[in-house]
Amino acid sequence: MAGQIARYSVQLEALPGAAGWLPFAATLTAPQSRPLTLTVQPQGGLLRAEWPAETPVRGEFTLTPRLHLEDPLGLWQVTGLIEPPGPLLVYPAAETDAPPPPQHQSAGSVEGVRRTRGEEEFSGLRPYQAGDSPRQISWRHVARTGQLVTRERDAPAGQVTALRWQDTAGLTDPEARISRLAAWVQTLVGRGVPFALELPGLPPQRAQPEALAALARLVPLPPAVPGPPAPTADPLTPRAWRYTLVVLGFMLLPSALRQLIWITLLAAGLLGYPYLRTQRPWPAPSSLALALLAAAGIGLLYASYGTLIGLDAGTALLVLLLSLKVLESSTRRDARMLSVLGLFMTLTHFFHSMDPLSALHALVSVVLLLSALHLWAIPEEPAVRLPGQPRPRPAWVGALLLSGLALPLTVTLFVFFPRPDGPLWQIPLQGGAQTGLGNSISPGDVANLAQSSAVAFRAEFDGPRPSSDLLYWRGPVYEAFDGLEWSQVRAQSPVPSVEPTGPKFSYTVTQEANGLPWVLALETPLNIPDGTNATTATQLFDRRAATQRMRYALRSGPARVGRREMPERIEFDRQLPAGNPATRQLAATWTHLPPEQRVEAGLNYLAQGGYTYTLQPPTLPEGNRTDAFLFSSKQGFCEHYASAFAVMMRAAGVPTRLVGGYQGGDLNPDTGLLTVRQLHAHAWTEVWLEGQGWVRVDPTAVVAPARIQTDPETALSNPTATTSARTLTPWRRVTQAYDTFQVRWNDLVIGYDAQRQADMLSSSGAGPVGGGGYWLTALGTGLAALLPILWLWRSRPRPGDPALRALDDLTRKLRLERPSSEAASDYVQRAVQVYPHLATELGDILKSYQLARYGAAGQAGALSELRTRIQHLRLKEKR
Structure with missing residues (x-):
């Protein structure tokens, strides 16, 4: 009757070969009813469900359904019309509390006449x-x-x-009269x-x-009442929503390690509140609250970074916007959008690091985000579980299978896609992104670097490796001193002369991008690699090194540098600003000595002065800083000793300059690879001596000889040690193995540029990029990469029912397809026409199948007998 619910019985059959290998959603929609969503399992089979439809008015009611099939991730949809069932006659609704029926009788008073x-x-x-x-x-x-x-x-x-x-x-009202x-x-x-x-x-x-049918069809019929509107907002389901929030939190983990702490706490709160709302009746934030929170967050970002663009500020802004979108989300569509945005956010982590751990995190994040998409693409639970049908596999397993299918094609595109000569984009690095020595240096700068274990560069020697006391990696050279800090100068002078005096070392340096242009080379570089330049202070630089990892082939060795230096430069490197009278007075006592003995006197003073090598020296005053260090605090790091020694030498009339760089490195005994980290940052001095040129002098070596002979950690604990205090712990073995893997990763993956691609294609016979051989090889490899997808597409999923699985085994053995709509008896009759000599065996198989599928008792024995008969079936006729 009108106003009641018409309940339709829905049967949806998925053919075994058409259901794919991941569950997906099938949705029925109609203007007169709310959507009905069923989960189609990979095994196929028949799904049954009840679909209620409202019938608001009398008359003939016709349901006009449409079927929507989605892919397992819900990214695309196929829609088709379904032939509507026959019209349903809706009787008029009876009046509630109607008066009694009338008592008069119909016409005709003579009994038997009518x-x-x-x-x-x-x-x-x-x-x-x-x-x-x-x-x-x-x-x-x-x-x-x-x-x-x-x-x-x-x-x-x-x-x-x-x-x-x-x-x-x-x-x-006519409708009231009908009721x-x-x-x-x-x-x-x-x-x-x-x-x-x-x-x-x-x-x-x-x-x-x-009577009721006549009343239902009585004209005029009432106007059609529109059915229930399709829900515009499909609400979030708690289980899938919690899973999505956890996945997004895992995806944002690398951001928490590098951004400001308040951004991390804010993002955690914005993700945590919706998670708790799935378990507690907490209110949803209003639009005004969201707007105020967004304005406050963006304002704080701008105040913290001074900009909203760039590497750090830009990615922090994306984290904030994504977190605000989580707080605002209320529908399944929002959740799907967040999963897709998460895939984009995963790529931003590579702006900061491309090491193997970042790649592994990105891979896991992609799999988890795809699994979240899969959860939103199917109902919470299947509408009907077929007898014997296994439980659906977890969403992450399906996402892992999808990723595995994409892996061969990904590798093919990586190998053959034309590589640009330079980076696809460049992001300006802000000051906070610099992780090396800059254009100036003051006490405390190197000490800050020495507390970081980040990799600065790696070196691989072609032949013998220099001893530890020769591993001075030259960086910026500082010659101007204002009393507080040392800075570089641009001298208008010719390139100094270089006269090798000892063995040469050939090696390759792979330098991490740090926002600085210095190329770290052993003293003294004897060649200038392509793309680099050398200053008049014998330092190499490359503007590309600021934004990307670079690899250089170098040769270095002992040499006399700058024996014929310009007088103007020598005089400049003797200049000192006013101040530090005690240091000047001390140095004045050495001026009568030859320059070599002045240097020796300065080193002896430091070695015998009771100085301490430490990463945490006391703060020095702004004025007369060198006096305060030499005669009061007597505690410092390498830049303290180098700066104080340079001031003493200049006060004694010896031209002196500071050199920033790195000293030593961690040797991997398995590969011979030398890894130089920021904690190896070091500062030393160079003095100019007549007939010798610029000579390296390291004042730190006389205060803490362990810094040069061992490693920074040992030098801090025992400055006079001659052997390293490090022990080869299991954790250190793991880090060495990871370091080795990272080097290979950098060579094969990160370093796979246009030149390496061209070399690889030439060695494989494919020819240059864009040639005929290239396209033929790329096309063939791409088709081969699609074979796993083709194999899975053509493979038929196994039915869930054990008897049906046995029957499916028979079809495979007979190599004779069976549509799911074909009865087993009809299939056996068709099979007998193809294999007439198997009529008896196939008949017995049919009986066993019917007993196993429909028999009330002895089903287990019948099923075993069915499998045995199919197993022993032989297609070839015995002669």
Whole structure:
């Protein structure tokens, strides 16, 4: 009746070869009903569900469904029309609390002259109609013929209650009059009183079904009432939402290690509040609260970084916006969008690091984000689980399978896609991104670097490796001193002369991008690699090194540098600003000595002065800083000793300059690779001596000789040690193995540039990029990479029912396909036509199948017998 729910039975059959290998969603929609979503399992099979539809008005009701099939990630959809079922006649709704039916009878007063339907006398049989009382059915006739028939009875017309359209004249609304007549019909039928419904232009109706049908079709029909609107917002489901929030948190972990602490705490709060809301009835934030929070967050970002673009500020802004989107999300569409945004955010981590750990985190994040997409693409639980059907695999397993299918194609594109000569983009590095020595140096700068274990560069020697006391990696040279800090100068002078005096070392340096242009080379570099330049202070630089990892082939060795230096430069490197009178007075006592002995006197003073090598020296005053260090604090790091020694030498009249760089490195005994970290940052001095040129002098070596002979950690704990205090712990072995892997990763993956691609293609015979051989090789490899996808596409999933699986084994063995709609008996008959000599065996298999599938008892034995018969079936006829 109108206003009630019509319940349709839905049967959706997925063919075994068409259901794919991951569950996906099938959704039925219709304007008259809310969507019905079913989960199609990889095994295929028949799904059954009930689909309710509202029928607000009387008349003929026709459901017009559409079927929507989504891919396992819900990224695309296929829609098709379904042939609607036949129209459903909706009876009018009966009036509630209707008055009693009228008592007058239909026309005709002479009994036997005119009769109508009633309950008095038998008048014949007629076919059964829906709504007939079971008491009126002639069951004897049904037992004899198998057809449902109803006994007709009649009564004098004068004894039949007449229900006339005129009896409802007190109501003005036609629909109200129809509802009252429907209520009277139900009342009289319930009492067992015969009636005759008389409607204008229609013959009298004397049975409930015909009467209600006449009322349902009575014109004018009421206008169609639109069905329930399709929900515009599919609400979040707690289980999938919590999983998505955890995945997003894992994806953002690398950001927490490098951004400001308040951004990390804010992002954690913005993700944690929606998570807790799935378990507690907490209110959703209002639009005003979200707007204020966004404005405050962006304002703090700008105040912290001074900009909203660039590497650090830009990625922090993306983290903030993504977290705000999480707080604002309320629908499944929002959750899907967050998963896709998470895939984009994963790529931003490579702006900061491309090491193997970053790649592993990105791979895991992609798999988890795809699994979150998969969760949103299917209902929480399948509508119907078929008998024997296994539980669906976890979402992350499906995402891992998808990623595995994409891996061969990914590798193919990586190898063959044309590589640019330079980076695809360049992001300006801010000051905070610099992790090396800058254009100036002051006490404390190197000490800050020495507390970081980040890799500065790696060196691999082609032949013998220099001893530890020769591993001075030259960086910026500082010659100008203002009393507080040392800085570089640009001298207009020719390149100094270089005269090798000892063995040469050939090596390769792989330098990490640090925002600084210095190329770290052993003293003294004897060649200038392509793309680099050398200053008049014998330091190499390359502007590209600031934004990307670079690799250089170098040669270095002992040499006399700058024996014929310009007088102007020598004089400049003797200059000192005013101040530090105690240091000047001390140095004045050495001026009568030859320059070499002045240097020796300065070193002896430091070695015998009771100085301490430490990373945490006391703060020095702004004025007379060298005096305070030499005669008061006596505690410092390498830059303290280098700066103080340079001031003493200049005060004694010896040209002196500071050199920043690195000293030593961690040797991997398995590979011979030398890893130089920021903790190896060092500062030393160079003095100019007549006939010798610039000579390296390291004042730190006389205060803490262990810094040069061992490593920084040992030097801090025991400055006079001659052997390293490090022990080869299991953790250190792991770090060495990872370091080795990282080097290979940098060579094979990060360092795979245009030149290496060209070399690889030439060695494989594919020829240059863009040539015929290149395209032929790339196309062939790409097709081979698609083979796993093709194999899975053509492979048929196994049915869930054990008997059906056995029957599927038979079809594979006979190499004869069976549509799921074909009955087993029909299939066996078709198989006998192809294999007539197997008629007996196939008949026995059919009997075993029917017993295993439909038998009530002995099913286990029948199933075992079925499998045995199929296993022993032989296609070839014995001769």
